Amino acid sequence: xxxxxxxxxxxxxxxxxxxxxxxxxxxxxxxxxxxxxxxxxxxxxxxxxxxxxxxxxxxxxxxxxxxxxxxxxxxxxxxxxxxxxxxxxxxxxxxxxxxxxxxxxxxxxxxxxxxxxxxxxxxxxxxxxxxxxxxxxxxxxxxxxxxxxxxxxxxxxxxxxxxxxxxxxxxxxxxxxxxxxxxxxx
Numbered sequence: 700x701x702x703x704x705x706x707x708x709x710x711x712x713x714x715x716x717x718x719x720x721x722x723x724x725x726x727x728x729x730x731x732x733x734x735x736x737x738x739x740x741x742x743x744x745x746x747x748x749x750x751x752x753x754x755x756x757x758x759x760x761x762x763x764x765x766x767x768x769x770x771x772x773x774x775x776x777x778x779x780x781x782x783x784x785x786x787x788x789x790x791x792x793x794x795x796x797x798x799x800x801x802x803x804x805x806x807x808x809x810x811x812x813x814x815x816x817x818x819x820x821x822x823x824x825x826x827x828x829x830x831x832x833x834x835x836x837x838x839x840x841x842x843x844x845x846x847x848x849x850x851x852x853x854x855x856x857x858x859x860x861x862x863x864x865x866x867x868x869x870x871x872x873x874x875x876x877x878x879x880x881x882x883x884x885x
Contacts, residue, residue: 701725702755706732710764711752712879713844717768717837719875721776765796772837791830791838795845817860824862843870
């Protein structure tokens with residue numbers, strides 16, 4: 700069985716949300732980060748960087764939330780048939796981790812990047828329900844999780860972006876999202 704390693708309030712919740720979406724059985728291994736469990740030799744053998752999330756899929760180990768999402772989608776979930784579809788999925792997963800997250804969560808760039816990114820995302824969501832069109836995908840887990848964290852952690856107001864608000868409402872009402880995030884709140 701696949702093992703997902705994470706800490707309380709870590710990006711492991713993003714991976715866990717996707718695992719729930721695709722219905723893949725997994726074991727969640729909660730590491731006590733305060734006690735340094737992520738720095739112990741057993742975990743460093745899985746991720747030498749000592750960071751979560753990480754997975755063990757049999758003898759195969761992988762870390763970094765975006766890489767894990769892409770791997771899981773390819774192996775267990777989304778069966779995109781074309782290089783173009785896989786490229787578009789990778790584009791959005793990388794956008795979430797390399798552009799959207801750092802651009803908004805880093806205070807020095809927040810105002811500039813918000814003015815750039817939110818109108819563009821809003822326009823997309825005014826034209827289609829999900830990033831790739833009518834179907835929910837792993838790209839929505841990556842981007843949707845980042846967007847969902849922003850009002851909670853940064854108190855950002857998206858009221859000027861009705862398309863983005865509608866998107867957030869539909870992704871956060873998904874049963875898999877609710878299951879993972881309500882479990883995290885307790």
